Amino acid sequence: MGGNGKKAHVELALQTTNDTILRCVMVFGEGVFEGESHVVHPKLRELSSELRVPLFPPRDVPIDLHIKALVGSRTGQHYHVFELTRQLPRFATYAPVDPLSAPEPHGKATFLLHERLPRIAMWLNQTFLFPAEIIASPGQVLEKHFLGLRTSLPLILRIGIDGKAEVLTDDMDIAGDVIQSLASFLNLEDLQVHADFPSEAQKIETLLQKADELQAVRDRLSTDMADNAGIIRTLVIRAEDARILRDWASMKKWYLELAGANRELVNAYTIRYTNSTELSETLKQVNQIVQRAAKLRVGKYKALVVNGCRAAIRDSNTNLLVRVMMNGEA
Structure with a gap:
């Protein structure tokens, strides 16, 4: 360890x-x-x-x-x-631990598997490191507890005798990797998953609210910059007219005002660039969360999540977005 x-x-x-x-x-x-x-x-x-x-x-x-x-x-x-x-093995950095050594995670992914427990035990033996080979007997719940060596986060895999499977972890990315690995081993073409990751749901709501605020600031800055550009054009014309008329006092006055307006425009451009960079990073984080939610599913259900999330983001419907991410459908 x-x-x-x-x-x-x-x-x-x-x-x-x-x-x-x-x-x-x-x-x-x-x-x-x-x-x-x-x-x-x-x-x-x-x-x-x-x-x-x-x-x-x-x-x-x-x-x-x-x-x-x-x-x-x-x-x-x-x-x-x-x-x-x-x-x-793929998940060699997840060490088996005693069930009482760490609290149960808040996040989880739940799905149904129509597969024999010994075959799932075979997947566990191939993808994790155990002191001894795992043997699963029919009619018993298969439950294994791990601790991530890189993240120090607990991971629990639980498969009941009724086929109900749970992946418990507070990291949606880890849950997606485990589900994708299991689905590939079992040759599953489609797999629907119900997810419950409170931290991710709260994070996506915060990010979308931040994106709306940044977009509003960007729109306001664009309007202000257009107004400043119009003022600059007017000042240039006035300054040139004064130069042609040899009205040096007026020319100096207009050029001083032009310099001030130009500084304001440059500052506005700098603020807009910072705003645009922050907005781009925020939307990038939103997209990463959507991709992690999609990775929890397999086949057509994965495509449904991606399309549903895009529609919710386009309509600025945060509640629908969270519902699609967690339930896999609207």
């Missing part, structure tokens, strides 16, 4: 079956190490038959680890090179 000054991580444990020692280990893994590889070369006094390599996967994807280990005797100068390939 972590300790000794290191953040929580997955450990790759290597051990020989006799008195030989591991002199050096090279691990190659795409996206796991900087430079795609990592070399462990213990000091002479620390040589042993066992070696542990900390792994920090940045994303929840299966990773192929290619391992080369130099094994030999303590006094020898020649070493055998052993080459191994192991796959790090």
